[in-house]
Amino acid sequence: xxxxxLLRRFGPLLGxxxxxxxxxxxxxxxxxxxxLINVFRQSAVNALLSLGQLVVIITAGIDLSVGSILGLSCVxxxxxxxxxxxxxxxxxxxxxxxxxxxxxxxxLLTKLHLPHPFIPTLGMMNVARGLALVxxxxxxxxxxxxxxxxxxxxxxxxxxxxxxxxxxxxVVFHVFLTRTTxxxxxxAIGGNPQAALLSGVPVDARLILxxxxxxxxxxxxxxxxxxxxxxxxxxxxxxxxxxxIAAVIIGGASFFGGVGTVGGTLVGAxxxxxxxxGLNLMNVSAYWQTVVIGVVIVAAVWVDVVRKRAAEKGRAxxx
Amino acid sequence: MKPSAQLLELRGISKWFSGVRxxxxxxxxxxxxxxxxxxxxxxxxxxxxxxxVSGIVAADAGQMLWEGQPVRLRSPRxxxxxxxxxxxxxxxxxxxxxxxxxxxxxRHPAGGGWVRWREIYDRAxxxxxxxxxxxxxxxxxxxxxxxxxxxxxxxxxxAFRARLIxxxxxxxxxxxxxxxxxxxxxxxxxxxGVSVIFISHRLKEIFQVADRVTVLRDGKRVLTTEVAxxxxxxxxxxxxxxxxxxxxxxxxxxxxxGEEAIRVEGPVRFAVRRGEVVGFAGLAGAGRTELLEWLFGxxxxxxxxxxxxxxxxxxxxxxxxxxxxxxxxxxxxxKGLVLGATLHQNIALASGRRRWFIRAARERQAAGxxxxxxxxxxxxxxxxxxxxxxxxxxxxxxxxWLYAGARVFLLDEPTRGIDVRSxxxxxxxxxxxxxxxxxxxxASSELDELLRLADRIVVMHRGRIxxxxxxxxxxxxxxxxxxxxxxx
Numbered sequence: 001x002x003x004x005x006l007l008r009r010f011g012p013l014l015g016x017x018x019x020x021x022x023x024x025x026x027x028x029x030x031x032x033x034x035x036l037i038n039v040f041r042q043s044a045v046n047a048l049l050s051l052g053q054l055v056v057i058i059t060a061g062i063d064l065s066v067g068s069i070l071g072l073s074c075v076x077x078x079x080x081x082x083x084x085x086x087x088x089x090x091x092x093x094x095x096x097x098x099x100x101x102x103x104x105x106x107x108l109l110t111k112l113h114l115p116h117p118f119i120p121t122l123g124m125m126n127v128a129r130g131l132a133l134v135x136x137x138x139x140x141x142x143x144x145x146x147x148x149x150x151x152x153x154x155x156x157x158x159x160x161x162x163x164x165x166x167x168x169x170x171v172v173f174h175v176f177l178t179r180t181t182x183x184x185x186x187x188a189i190g191g192n193p194q195a196a197l198l199s200g201v202p203v204d205a206r207l208i209l210x211x212x213x214x215x216x217x218x219x220x221x222x223x224x225x226x227x228x229x230x231x232x233x234x235x236x237x238x239x240x241x242x243x244x245i246a247a248v249i250i251g252g253a254s255f256f257g258g259v260g261t262v263g264g265t266l267v268g269a270x271x272x273x274x275x276x277x278g279l280n281l282m283n284v285s286a287y288w289q290t291v292v293i294g295v296v297i298v299a300a301v302w303v304d305v306v307r308k309r310a311a312e313k314g315r316a317x318x319x
Numbered sequence: 320m321k322p323s324a325q326l327l328e329l330r331g332i333s334k335w336f337s338g339v340r341x342x343x344x345x346x347x348x349x350x351x352x353x354x355x356x357x358x359x360x361x362x363x364x365x366x367x368x369x370x371x372v373s374g375i376v377a378a379d380a381g382q383m384l385w386e387g388q389p390v391r392l393r394s395p396r397x398x399x400x401x402x403x404x405x406x407x408x409x410x411x412x413x414x415x416x417x418x419x420x421x422x423x424x425x426r427h428p429a430g431g432g433w434v435r436w437r438e439i440y441d442r443a444x445x446x447x448x449x450x451x452x453x454x455x456x457x458x459x460x461x462x463x464x465x466x467x468x469x470x471x472x473x474x475x476x477x478a479f480r481a482r483l484i485x486x487x488x489x490x491x492x493x494x495x496x497x498x499x500x501x502x503x504x505x506x507x508x509x510x511x512g513v514s515v516i517f518i519s520h521r522l523k524e525i526f527q528v529a530d531r532v533t534v535l536r537d538g539k540r541v542l543t544t545e546v547a548x549x550x551x552x553x554x555x556x557x558x559x560x561x562x563x564x565x566x567x568x569x570x571x572x573x574x575x576x577g578e579e580a581i582r583v584e585g586p587v588r589f590a591v592r593r594g595e596v597v598g599f600a601g602l603a604g605a606g607r608t609e610l611l612e613w614l615f616g617x618x619x620x621x622x623x624x625x626x627x628x629x630x631x632x633x634x635x636x637x638x639x640x641x642x643x644x645x646x647x648x649x650x651x652x653x654k655g656l657v658l659g660a661t662l663h664q665n666i667a668l669a670s671g672r673r674r675w676f677i678r679a680a681r682e683r684q685a686a687g688x689x690x691x692x693x694x695x696x697x698x699x700x701x702x703x704x705x706x707x708x709x710x711x712x713x714x715x716x717x718x719x720w721l722y723a724g725a726r727v728f729l730l731d732e733p734t735r736g737i738d739v740r741s742x743x744x745x746x747x748x749x750x751x752x753x754x755x756x757x758x759x760x761x762a763s764s765e766l767d768e769l770l771r772l773a774d775r776i777v778v779m780h781r782g783r784i785x786x787x788x789x790x791x792x793x794x795x796x797x798x799x800x801x802x803x804x805x806x807x
Contacts, residue, residue, distance in 0.1 A: 179676055179677055179679075180675055180676055180677060181671050181672055181674060181675065181676070181677055182675070183677075184664065184667070184668070184677060185672075187657075187660065187664070188657050188660065188664070188668055191657035191658065191659045191660050192653075192656065192657045192658065192659075194653060194654045195653075195654055195655055195656055195657050195668075196657065196668070197617075197635075197636055198615070198617070198636050198646055198648060198654050198655070199636070199640075199668040199669040199719065200636050200637040200639075200640040200641075200668075200669050200672060200723075201637075201668070201672075202635070202637055258657065258659045258660065259659070
């Protein structure tokens, strides 16, 4: 692999390691086992949302509704549990609801020929959040069964359950994107939808699937979050759509589509988690944390742009 | 100084684009109050010449005189200030503004920073009715027909006191009766002393509307004559060049055609057998691309397709692919390839859709073989196609369909913009496909290419089949006559 390709592949990872090294020297507590486990646990929800967001962004789309789908799923799963539905069934139902809401995004995009995924997902962002508030009257639904809380707060040995969930999802998404024909279709749609269509890719069906997957990961995030907080609360996931977009972009995906990996996205989510955690440890106020995250997002994409330009210049010199 | 009878004179205009000569020492004159037709095959240099006249591109050599005075245009604006307006094929109007606003776009009559709307509407009405038409100047351009939009463009030119209006194939998108209306407008312009340069592929129209006609071929002027003393045959000969007319394809591998592979019935009817290459000729906009894309499931069904004698429904490209069809589109970058993806990904894209998991090893082996067979020059299967030359990109599109096992090839301008060597290799490939039993539909604007490769040539004109020529009787003249609607 060429140096440029290596850098593209492992650039975000190098960034993450450098960040950890810096935070390790600034704070004694950062590089402790307990804290790192804590970072993983805290990053789990964003990582899950980012996986769905990644698949959407590979098609050159965007999903603004993941935070709200998380909120609605969160409330619905809590209601189901309160109604006495067995936790396993409630979890499956929540994933199904997330997938259904996501596929509505896809259907609106492809069948109503809305001009950009921004529109249907912006609509869904408001509708789902509003429904979440309507359903529970704005109040959280607390005290959930302990077997359900396992998904957010439990652990197997020293490994937190949310981390296991994230790993399973990562493996499935990685295999899906790199080893299946449908995954290849998704990259092709992002690269050139016209050429994909003329090569027999059922573009509309793939897009509907992509948004459905994003809904499923949002619901998975809801299950983890509700478990951790021991509550289904309607404002869950407020603003988390932007965190997931940030993680995907920091992880090396392109808004223009056709590019992006599960590994990069996971690293992107961890960079954001590590940054928040490290700044907390150093007693930086939440207000300043927001400022730093904003700078990191722009800087990460800028580095990518610089790298791409250098690569193109190198190529122009060769030709 | 006394105004010259010549409004516009070009002397020895030459132009190169990246080393290719597109105009060579062209002389061209337009008299005051004259309708001057400009004709030539695709690529003869008409558009470039008109771009020089309208200040869009600068000539590399030669001189331009306006009313006898030498002028040097540096921008379309300068041409407009002289009184030269170009009415493009794709009209340059703002659809969400009214006809009147479009007429004065960028030069609203204004006073003290306020737009004088009453004056705009009054003057727009005057201009439009002066052209002999009644269009409500307040209507949005989006709600106007194509013919009406052209009138708005012409009114706009007059509002800028145009003395010379260039119309690039204005009748191409128009229905017959709208074209008649446009001719009346053109005659009306001439009576008011405005000159018109009229570019058209339809030779008959020239005899209806023009005073003189100039023929370009390969960037040179070959003929300027009074229309009254010209004939369709004479113009076609001048466009094609007589020395070419006797040219017979040497590689005429008279294909041993097998059973019928594909047949179409409807507004357009034809059939192609296995082992046969059928050429589709026609001028720009004759409907060749639309026909091939329609066969491939893009756009509305406009007839019945039969594959291997059985009627099939093709609602989307995937259906066409399942019936063994392959489309090599006219624009490989926009429609043929995922430029940012690798050769491997592009070659495999059209196949294997019936299974879930990618068989990477098998794919790489087959794709590697195709790379060698088609002599695709690349660093390897993982090279992104973005960085391949045009010829190699086109071969990659073909490789995709060979890998998918296509039996009916729809080739739309397969050699457009590629180097001579790749062109020859693609010719070999096309003949090779046919000799191995594939059916090939080859749409091309290069008559030479059709005469070399095709067993039969279907000539299209305005979306219809104007005629069909078997290889023995096909000549450039016969094709051009049919393509220009000159003869039945």
